[in-house]
Amino acid sequence: MNTPAPSPYVGPPDSEQMPRYAGLTTFARLPRAEDVGHVDVGVLGVPFDSGVSYRPGARFGPSAVREASRLLQGYNQFQDVAPFQVQQVADLGDVNANPFNIEEALTAIERRAKELTAAGTKIVTIGGDHTIALPLLRAAADAHGPVALLHFDAHLDTWDTYFGQPYTHGTPFLRAHEEGLLSRDHLTHVGIRANLHHKHDLDRDAAIGFGIISTMDIAERGVGEIISAMKERIGDTPVYISIDIDVLDPSHAPGTGTPEAGGLTSREMIQMLRGISDLNIVGADVVEVAPSYDWAQLTGLAASSLIYELISIFGVKAAAK
Numbered sequence: 001m002n003t004p005a006p007s008p009y010v011g012p013p014d015s016e017q018m019p020r021y022a023g024l025t026t027f028a029r030l031p032r033a034e035d036v037g038h039v040d041v042g043v044l045g046v047p048f049d050s051g052v053s054y055r056p057g058a059r060f061g062p063s064a065v066r067e068a069s070r071l072l073q074g075y076n077q078f079q080d081v082a083p084f085q086v087q088q089v090a091d092l093g094d095v096n097a098n099p100f101n102i103e104e105a106l107t108a109i110e111r112r113a114k115e116l117t118a119a120g121t122k123i124v125t126i127g128g129d130h131t132i133a134l135p136l137l138r139a140a141a142d143a144h145g146p147v148a149l150l151h152f153d154a155h156l157d158t159w160d161t162y163f164g165q166p167y168t169h170g171t172p173f174l175r176a177h178e179e180g181l182l183s184r185d186h187l188t189h190v191g192i193r194a195n196l197h198h199k200h201d202l203d204r205d206a207a208i209g210f211g212i213i214s215t216m217d218i219a220e221r222g223v224g225e226i227i228s229a230m231k232e233r234i235g236d237t238p239v240y241i242s243i244d245i246d247v248l249d250p251s252h253a254p255g256t257g258t259p260e261a262g263g264l265t266s267r268e269m270i271q272m273l274r275g276i277s278d279l280n281i282v283g284a285d286v287v288e289v290a291p292s293y294d295w296a297q298l299t300g301l302a303a304s305s306l307i308y309e310l311i312s313i314f315g316v317k318a319a320a321k
Contacts, residue, residue, distance in 0.1 A: 010036050011074065011084035020070045026091035027065070027126070027307070028072045033090045040087040041314045042116060043307065044125045045094035046109055049290075050102050051131030051168040055257040057290035062094060062126040064255075064291035065307070068300030076312040079274060083308070083315030092116065092123070097132075102167045106135045113139035117283075124310050126303070127287030129257065130157055130169035133242045134176055140240045140283045141181040147282060148186030148239035149173070150230060151210075152247040152269065154260040155194045158205045169257075169288070177208045184209035186237045188230055190272070191215055191247035194260045215262055223268055227275035234279055241284040241310070243269075245303050253302050255294025266302045270309055277313040284310045 012029040027043040045062030097105035246256045249263030
């Protein structure tokens with residue numbers, strides 16, 4: 001019997017040798033970036049929530065998601081990959097984002113994301129509120145040109161301003177459109193269900209180029225058909241995935257700033273990520289985890305599981321090379 005060669009990559013400790021409640025409080029107890037050489041896939045924290053419009057607290061999201069991620073194991077049986085053995089995955093630490101100056105914070109996030117992307121690292125970011133998607137999209141577009149966007153959220157996040165302020169968690173994708181970061185014909189919201197300020201919010205959203213898939217669409221058409229629709233719209237275009245945890249129903253993710261009834265189950269969300277694994281994904285974020293409103297780590301566990309699925313997608317592609 002041939003014994004597989006040991007992985008050349010540094011991964012988390014074996015949970016049969018060190019219990020999962022011990023060890024580094026990094027994502028999945030992975031090594032820190034400074035403890036390894038090149039990082040193929042990195043988990044980046046952005047503890048910033050100065051752009052929220054309702055309940056604050058997402059600045060504590062990265063630490064809560066890291067703590068919940070202790071439960072993760074090394075082999076994803078459903079994607080048939082050991083994601084930490086086929087690529088170097090590491091925790092990149094947190095961006096030092098100024099909590100009192102939004103534009104300065106966005107500049108710091110963009111600078112760090114561009115440094116990592118230039119070094120060849122694919123970034124999966126833990127927010128933080130959804131404002132941070134704008135600088136992350138700037139970095140993605142700088143590397144790949146205008147990108148497709150799959151935006152999983154209860155809300156459109158294409159409003160113009162809040163109280164006259166252009167940079168908030170409800171405005172990142174209008175700003176991204178204005179800056180030429182998005183590929184117009186390849187934009188999709190998934191999980192939309194919140195009420196709007198005005199009917200013309202839909203007109204502005206359509207003018208940007210977004211298609212909308214609501215939770216009712218998913219319930220009526222089924223996840224399989226929705227996956228096919230997303231893949232047809234995105235095609236081969238490099239795609240950025242942005243996941244607001246409030247796309248999940250509050251019963252699955254209570255710890256968030258603007259919860260909305262009637263959302264997705266965590267199972268449906270995981271199923272959709274696995275279904276789009278063959279897309280050309282260039283980056284992703286999971287945002288709006290606000291642990292002070294969480295219960296029994298439900299939201300942190302959901303967020304860490306989604307990040308694990310994204311890392312596994314990159315792992316499947318790395319293993320195929």
